[in-house]
Amino acid sequence: MTRQEPATRKKYLVPFMLVVSLFFLWGMAHNLDSILIPHLKKACQLNNRQSTLVDTAVFLAYFLMALPAGMILKKWGYKISMILGLVVFAIGAFLFVPAANLLSYETFLIALFIIGCGLTILETSANPYAAVLGDPAKATSRLNLAASFNGLAAMIAPFIGSVFILSGKSFTETELAAMPDVSRSAYFLEEAASVKMPYIILGAVLLLIALIFCFIKFPEIKTKSIAGTPQGSFFSVLRHRHLSWAVVAQFFYVGAQVCVTSFFIRMAQQGAGFDEKTAAYYLAIYGLLFMVGRFVGTALLQFVSSHRLLALYALISAVLCLIAILGDGAYVIYALGGIGFFMSVMFPTIFALGINGLGDDTKLGSSWLIMSIVGGAILPYGMGTLIDLNNDHIQIGYTIPMFCFLIILYFGLKGHQVKTNTL
Template identity: 45%
Template sequence: MSGRTEGPSASFITHGYRWGFALIASLFFLWAIANNFNDILIRHFQKALGLDRMQAGFIQFVFYIGYFVVALPAGLVMRRFGYKAAIITGLCFYAGGALLFLPASYIQTYSLFLTALFVIAAGAAFLETAANPYITAFGDPSRAPQRLNLAQSFNGFGAFIAPIIGGVLIFSGIEHSPEALAAMSPADLDAYRAMEASTVRLPYALLAAVAGFIALAVIFTTLPKGDFEQGSDETFGSQVRRLLSHRTLVMAVIAQFFYVAAQVGIWSYFVDFVKDAMPEVPEKQAAFMLSASLILFMVGRFVGTALMARIAPARLLGIYAVINALLCGVAAFAPGQVAVGALMLTSFFMSVMFPTIFALGIDKLGSLVPLGSSFIIMAIIGGAICPPLMGMVAVVTGTMQLAFLLPLVCFAFVALYALPKRS
């Protein structure tokens, strides 16, 4: 790469690529918004479409199936055409899926909403597969972990602000009891649900506009090339065989599956959990409590980065996983405010998990990083499995609390992955 300047800041982001770095970092914010809007939609579609909790859980199932299906094609596009092409493709999918929310809100068909979410997820899969490893190309490779943590902080910011935006723009604040809904005439019920469905139009139209703007900016911005973009004669099949022989990558994929399952499950049903544990709390306030929990997630990224100067990343990951398993146990069995407080704290200890598992997984992969990144992003399918299972447990038991034993099991698997790693 050319254009490097002298001085301590030059090696962090190469001179001439700072605007490009800002654009790529904004992608971390963008996919966090889409991911965390789903937590609002799970509650919202129960009202707007008359779904039960298990049915609403399929929002996350379809979304994360999209990640699983598209992550490998995203890696292949990136391998063939480069990071920039993969990112532009992802932004086009993202904007297209967001725009599909407009006709879906008029038709009020759950399957069309799910289709829109799948297309958004396809875009997010392209963005995550490309952006995480691409950060290494913007400066001195030895400072790549710092750049990734900086970019991931934008993800944390998006995660905490999404429930606020969703709570304000998507939740109407009108809550009817099951008895009140049963007493409505068919015409009144249809009008109520049509009004609720209409509230998704503005936020998703804004998401489409932002994605389109960033895509245009990426097209006209000079961006660096990654090392693998210089050309390689190795076949796809050969790279896959080499990756499958990397035990560190395979174990990281498994750990990431369980981590994402726990994270998505907890955040998806947070609002429902609060409504069960503290029925007097309005849904808008419950959404703001989720946002407060996600502030802890963002703060935890900075705290975790500082702690890693003294504690090996794998050890810190294991300690945090054990703490979260205990907190999920408290959430499952404690009453009221204690249970909600424990669940809120889990976000702080989840903060370092995704980037740490990702970094451990791609360590020393060299030219295999793009495809290895695809494999780890495919593990995000864990987010498709846990919410429907949690919804089923809630329907069968009649309470949301016991469903949080499933994230407890997931964190136990993450701890088993991390704690044997002593360095």
């Protein structure tokens, strides 16, 4: 047995490294959305609610594609699912070119929806694959390690966005009205055009990774069910009480994360008086703290149970939201940066706790947890509505993520406990 263990680890190493690259790539997509929201708000002349449709387009795809993605995974396995996800993701990225040329917000939303479909297929397959690809006792740590590279993307994407997408040019409604029609149209087209090159490069990288996947052998991991627990249908899998609570917790976590990042730049401009590019640099620092939090959290999980760490981090995040709501000046941004650190381990930890002990139901449970990402489509829209109803007061909107962290706190304390109801 001892001789086989190094060989087994070596067999898993290359597939695991490639799966880690997927975490980085979908992290790039999500964190570029934080740049796109204020950018397209300016380029397409949107209000707060309309600008959050960027999130709605992406995360609605998670909800609608979760069941098909689960079926694809169940029928064709992890490798083909991941390749398909990469190709669909790339198609959406390339659609940014006609969207920018037409200055069509609707076309941008279609492109983002297609990207979301690709991300759904990727996450439905890659998250559980990272969890089961090795020692079951280290599933949570392994998933957090992979997700740490999602955190790396959270730091890099805002920097790329600030350099290649954000222009730093901003005009008031009065200044825009005073411009000649030709100059105003040229300004909007120039703003929209800046997204083309980053997304062309992203699409090309995605196709290259998909090609590499085609030539690498991926072990198809077989899982074992809990004794006496039959394999369920898509809906009956929710008899696992801890999975049901994980779906709820994941819904509110993703909603909270997207709320925090979607309005980060606007918060930095309004609350701390930063200009657009400086606000984007602070968003990159937020991403750095998110990444550091992932690595620190992965290390802490060697000594602290995952549900206790989750509960502690959720409580701290709720307190930091309160500081962001009531604070003033740069302290508001410091609080949001702290949320990035403590929020970092939540998604993979909730995911791993949710699929714990599911056995043959793991793939179906994964689909439910990916479907719950629809929280990122619903809650930011609610936050944008709340902000619009309060005369564009950004801080009041952060009461929504604060409530979300309290739900996650309960999951960490009680909801994670494994219990399967009989049908």
